[in-house]
Amino acid sequence: MLNLITNNSFYAILKSMENKIKIGLIGLGTVGSGVYKTLQNFDNIEIAKIAVRNKNKKRNIEGLDENIITDDPYEVVNDPEIQIVTELVGGLEPALDLIKTAIKNGKHIVTANKELLAKHGEELFKFAEANNKVVLYEAAIAGGIPLIMPIKTILAGNKINKIKAILNGTTNYILTKMDTQGASYDEVLKEAQELGYAEADPTGDVEGFDAAYKVTTLATIAFGKRIKIDNVYREGITKIRAEDMQAANEMGYKIKLIASAEMDEDGKADVRVHPMLVPLTQTLAHINYVTNAVSLSGHPVGDVTLSGPGAGEFPTASSVVGDILAIASELGKTDYLLPMMRCHHSENAQMIDISETKNKYYLSITAQNSMGVIGRIGKACEDNNISLASIVQKEVSSGKAAIITVITELCREKDMQKVINILNNDNAITQVNSLIRVQI
Ligand SMILES: NC(=O)c1ccc[n+]([C@@H]2O[C@H](COP(=O)([O-])OP(=O)(O)OC[C@H]3O[C@@H](n4cnc5c(N)ncnc54)[C@H](OP(=O)(O)O)[C@@H]3O)[C@@H](O)[C@H]2O)c1
Structure with missing residues (x-):
């Protein structure tokens, strides 16, 4: 080298x-x-x-x-x-x-x-x-990964409106290991710490702070408008379960911590970091272990993905x-x-709050294995303008409980949160295990 x-x-x-x-x-x-x-x-x-x-x-x-x-x-x-x-x-x-x-x-x-x-x-x-x-x-x-100089020079003639990226090697390593070993988050974190891939205090990585810092600056230069870190929505990977990994695999997805930034036609920015189910048809689903990758869309260039070692x-x-x-x-x-x-922008970006964004969702629910539960979940969604793309029920060993996996169509975050609230107060529902957004 x-x-x-x-x-x-x-x-x-x-x-x-x-x-x-x-x-x-x-x-x-x-x-x-x-x-x-x-x-x-x-x-x-x-x-x-x-x-x-x-x-x-x-x-x-x-x-x-x-x-x-x-x-x-x-x-x-x-x-x-x-x-x-x-x-x-x-x-x-x-x-x-x-x-x-x-x-x-x-x-x-x-x-x-x-x-x-x-x-x-x-x-x-x-x-x-x-x-x-x-x-x-x-x-x-x-x-x-060469990123800043390419965006500021050879891509300078582009209007970049979308970035989807894996910007943290530690979390990508943990998620990849959970996926390949079927292991829990805690088990893999311990192993990653022993191997030096995760710090003794992993908060900055696993809670998404590190990726949020990076996407804040990346979106600022890509959009030419200043993004404030306080307006970047952030969720880490600590609640991802081995069962979610397995369900994602069965449906043709991988779970990744995605840093994303989008600028809509009105010039409003949506910048966030959270786990996502990424379809296997997309490049980011195949970025494993400590490798990082950034996919960006712009005009006139189209879609570009850069990947490589994000640290070391x-x-x-x-x-x-x-x-x-x-x-x-x-x-x-x-x-x-x-x-x-140099820095040529001074204007602050107008931001879209996460509650106003539209997303697809994966939901894992534990419920009583009784008649009508699926119907109640369907009704809660329908009453809140949410269409379902799929709903699958699996009986668990005791026969008394069922795991229900739902994938929604695009719907508003605000409506999804209302549904979660309804389900959490439904006696037939034991608990909502996971709510993870799905990349489209
Ligand atoms: N590690 C990576 O792969 C990576 C990747 C991308 C970006 N970065 C960024 O690069 C920077 C450095 O990271 P790193 O991993 O190299 O950190 P590191 O291994 O912890 O090294 C930090 C260095 O700074 C020195 N230092 C700390 N406080 C100081 C002070 N007050 N005055 C003078 N020196 C001081 C330390 O001195 P001693 O050696 O005496 O302790 C050490 O040499 C950070 O901003 C990090 O986010 C790191």
Whole structure:
């Protein structure tokens, strides 16, 4: 992989530069290490300073010069020789203050910090523009998948109106394992934690926060209007059961955590993250384990799907290094670098509340195995303008209970919630086990 990078045209441009470009790294963890190792192949890029939290930590990096390591990240952002600061710490503070200080000090920024972009993107990009500096973040949305630069450059002539994506490797790994092993969420989570695919506190991934941060920024650049993270509907995967996986398989679907963003003809945006039954006819149903994928629809391009590694030391470093090289190749050649990669929108998107959206649903219900139960479910739906695409009843072993699986036609979320309320108060219904939206 490293040889390929050194053979590309960026390298030729960089080779021709007279002076070394000095960069500063803040963070030398998973991504920072990959960036450090990859940059060793570029003679004209010098890593002048690296900030970490703990200087004494043992690091498995060959040839690492301990003399350039500091535990004060302000030494990096205040160093007058450094031209590009790469923030690979994560979280909101001190990352935000470090980036703003670096910009104030005349540096361009590369970051992989999705949370910061989702929560403070507007402030950050305005500040960078006011100081005529660029902030690039290819690694923040889908790790190694080239996405931001393609959307901002070669797809710039498109009106993108739909994105469906798998943006979190941990949850996709868990769902794939649940599917292939028939195992429960808890069992697979434990295994994923032991293998290092899930963190000790997995909340950020399994509750959909990570995917929500990513789709917020992705939808903002795709639609050219600002999406606020607070308006992004979010549901995680913790309630998905092995039985739902099996039912989905029997009906020709896979369950995936889908980050989606749609812009309707009136310019209203619907941005959300939640589990979905994805038909086997669609590409996203076949994206397994830690792989990520983004399907987008635009005019004139049509439908495009990009897939690849959404995280990891080297895939993520690939995007970070690409951003560093994009900036480095223009330094000293123009006063206004990378105009297409800058933030050009200021308008907030008008958002559609989830209750007003239309969806298809999968419902799993446990009920008494008695006459008329199916009819009551059908009536509750009919009374609330919901048509059913299928309803299947299976007797469970005792013979006293039945599992009823329902797939609806497109209907309003608001109406579906009314039906759930009716079913929860029906004496013949033991419980509504699951309600999962179905991708069409
Ligand atoms: N991991 C991935 O695959 C991946 C993929 C896409 C995007 N990202 C994003 O990339 C960023 C970095 O992730 P990561 O996985 O590399 O994290 P990580 O392994 O936890 O590394 C974080 C690094 O930041 C350093 N650090 C923490 N606080 C600091 C401070 N106050 N001053 C200076 N250094 C500090 C740590 O120092 P010590 O080493 O001394 O602890 C460590 O080197 C995050 O924004 C993350 O969301 C990660």
